[in-house]
Amino acid sequence: MDSPHRYWENGTDRDSEANRMVSPPPVLFEARALLFLRQDEPVFGPLDFHLDRGEILLVEGDNGSGKTTLLRVIAGLLRADGGSMHLDGQILDHDSAQGRLLLLAHQLGLKGDLSPLENLRVAVGLHGCREHITPRDALRNVGLQGYENEPVRQLSAGQKKRAALARLLLLPAELWLLDEPFANLDREGIALVNRVIERHAEEGGAALVTSHGAVTFLHGQPRRLRLAS
Amino acid sequence: MRPGSLRAACAAILRRDLLLAWRRRGDIALPVLYALIVTTLFPFALGPDTALLARVAGGVVLVTVLLAMLLAFDALFRQDLEDGSLEQLMLAPQPLALMLGMKILAHWLSTALPLIIVAPVLASMLHLPGEAIAVLVLALLLATPLLSLLGAVLVALTAGTRRSGMLLALMLLPLCVPVVIFAAGAVSAAQTGLPWIAPVAWLAAALALMLVLAPLACAAALRIAIDA
Incomplete structure (x- = not known):
């Protein structure tokens, strides 16, 4: 980058990264x-x-x-x-x-009256889903097994965050x-x-x-x- | 239905909002209860004159149902704005206007439809004749979605502001007037044996127009509300 504003500094070895990814650009x-x-x-x-x-x-x-x-x-x-x-x-x-593009914001976009599973199903309906993963798998991966059907409102702040992270795993x-x-x-x-x-x-x-x-x-x-x- | 397709997205939003409404059934019951109380009080206030009650019945039920709908409007987008699900809806690869249309449909199904179901009971309590009740239900089936769509645009416009309830009521009033005039006109025409199809056709035309325009206006207004 030969821009006058260098707000970033190089931390990783980008050459090796670029070699690994041949295509797409x-x-x-x-x-x-x-x-x-x-x-x-x-x-x-x-x-x-x-x-x-x-x-x-x-x-x-x-x-x-x-x-x-x-x-x-x-x-x-x-x-x-x-x-x-x-x-x-x-x-x-x-x-x-x-x-x-996928945004994980402070407001997590989860409905308190719905369970994590129901919330994820809505997200999948809107965005589609990655291959080989289901909402249930995603919840297990973030450590929310056993809470699939609890209303999100009753989860702790950290658990809500985990439910929102499950969305990252699911959506393409x-x-x-x-x-x-x-x-x-x-x-x-x-x-x-x-x-x-x-x-x-x-x-x-x-x-x-x-x-x-x-x-x-x-x-x-x-x-x-x-x-x- | 492939996940992420337009149909799947519409179904997901519709299903979510209906499920949320079902989880808060008490909120659905409130407008119905309100309509029931108001129409029950009318005969007590006007006296047991059957002819008089039958003459005002159509108007009373219409106004009561439309006012009862007002009670539930405020909540249409507020929660979605607060919990961030509106942002997620905007980031989804689906046309926002269509998704908001689904939300309005779910809102109509959960607030107006119960009112339309009890409307014949309320009308017969006030001695409205049978054929006029049929026209009343038809008029409500056209007038309530029209009001839902008009209300949704105003809710979206006032979404960013605090205490928008008062502002909303003031803004909705002039838009309600033509809806009430045409719907009540159809009922009173049916009661006096005149052709009632013209006011119903006007309602249907306005509904067709708003079905197309209101979701687009909502989408534009909410994008501005998110921006603020």
């Missing part, structure tokens, strides 16, 4: 001079960064530095005020790219946008998130993970994108 997502304003004040940006297939990018910044806003802009819930986003080298068109999306995926989770849950993200990267997906800077529980040395407040 390694760059999955790219943001060029991406800018978002609120009342004429920049919330973040202009930002230049890219994300290869099989890569995890850690988005760091203090509270209020625009991490969540960045994810919502990429997801298409907010409109960027400048710059452009590209998916597979094409300008990102949210109407046709829906389903390739390439680019994951994970907003503080480690919040509310115990040690085992943190290991689970790491496992889930790593497997997604091994299968050629990519993930943007936010963290408020103090600690990150991500394994290895992921590339970092630092948002200034």
Whole structure:
């Protein structure tokens, strides 16, 4: 990247990564001079960064530095005020790219009166499902066996988070946008998130993970994108 | 039905919202109870004059049913906004307007349909003649979805604001008026033996128009509400 704004620093050996992925093209997502304003004040940006297939990018910044806003802009819930986003080298068109992006937000999007299984079935009905996995498998994988039919409202915060993580396992999306995926989770849950993200990267997906800077529980040395407040 | 197809998505949303409504059956019972109480009170207030009751019956039942529907409107999108499922709906690879249309359909099925089922009972309590009851049910079958669609657009427009209930009622009032005029016109025409098909056709035409436009307007309004 020969952009004047180098918000990220290189942490992984990207050459070996690129060699492993011959086709399709390694760059999955790219943001060029991406800018978002609120009342004429920049919330973040202009930002230049890219994300290869099989890569995890850690988005760091203090509270209020625009991490969540960045994810919502990429997801298409907010409109960027400048710059452009590209998916597979094409300008990102949210109407046709829906389903390739998956957002795990603070509000998990689970219905409290429905069970985790019923919630997942709705998600599968909307998005479709990966091969060789059922909602029941996904719940077992995140350690919610025995809670399949409990109303989500009665689960603990960590268990709700796990139910939302099960959606990541099920739905066929390439680019994951994970907003503080480690919040509310115990040690085992943190290991689970790491496992889930790593497997997604091994299968050629990519993930943007936010963290408020103090600690990150991500394994290895992921590339970092630092948002200034 | 392949998961992720349009039909599967429509079925998933419809099924989810009906299931949620069923889990909160008490909320469904409230509008029905309200309609029952109001129509029961009318004969006490007006006196036991059968001819008078029969003359006002159509209007009373119509207005009561439409007002009872108002009670349930506020909840149409609020929960989805709060728990983040609306965001997930927007990120799904399905046309948002169609999914919202399914939500409105589920809302109509769970709030208006029980009211339409009890409407003949309420009307006969007020001595409305049999043939007029049939027209009343027909008018309600067209007027209530129309009101659901109009209401959904307004709920979507006021979704971001606090205490939107009052604003919603004020905005919905002028839109209710033509619906009430045509529906009550059909019932009173049937009661006096006049042809009633014209006002019913007007309701049907308005319903056809709103069936297409209201979900699109809802989708646009909710995208703005999410943006805020």
